[in-house]
Amino acid sequence: MILIKKLFSRYIPIGLKRYLVSTSTEKPLIYLSGIQPSGRLHLGNYLGAIKPLVGIQTSSNVASLMLLMADLHALTTVRCPQSLLRNMQHLWTTLVACGINPILDKGENASGKTVIFQQSSIVGHTELTWILACRCSHQVRILLPF
Numbered sequence: 001m002i003l004i005k006k007l008f009s010r011y012i013p014i015g016l017k018r019y020l021v022s023t024s025t026e027k028p029l030i031y032l033s034g035i036q037p038s039g040r041l042h043l044g045n046y047l048g049a050i051k052p053l054v055g056i057q058t059s060s061n062v063a064s065l066m067l068l069m070a071d072l073h074a075l076t077t078v079r080c081p082q083s084l085l086r087n088m089q090h091l092w093t094t095l096v097a098c099g100i101n102p103i104l105d106k107g108e109n110a111s112g113k114t115v116i117f118q119q120s121s122i123v124g125h126t127e128l129t130w131i132l133a134c135r136c137s138h139q140v141r142i143l144l145p146f
Helices: 002-008 014-021 043-058 081-097 123-135 137-142
Strands: 029-035 062-069 114-118
Touching: 029 043, 043 062, 062 081, 081 114
Parallel strands: 029 062, 062 114
Antiparallel strands: none
């Protein structure tokens, strides 16, 4: 969090700065996580990512959980478009089968607090990557991957 404040303090809106600086636990949390659909999911995926996400989803202080299907990241390993589509369908069904409760309706009857979306459906991800690559390429190179 401190690193984000240092690198991008000029670009963070004031309202978001106040939210990041505040240490109050009363605010509902919003989680963003991503899973790369590069192949079949296995026990390591379940224990390392899916099971904790189900726990986060059921937590009372979590407002929403946004799950990103990182299809653009999968392009580095999956070359065939049909294979990528099949992997994304398997990922969706596996997430639902493991207990992820996605929002399926925008109306008043909406249940759940998890949004599952494709990375490629949000154009801003690609634009932000380009901007960050042009503006902060040196800082990004020296960061440790987490």
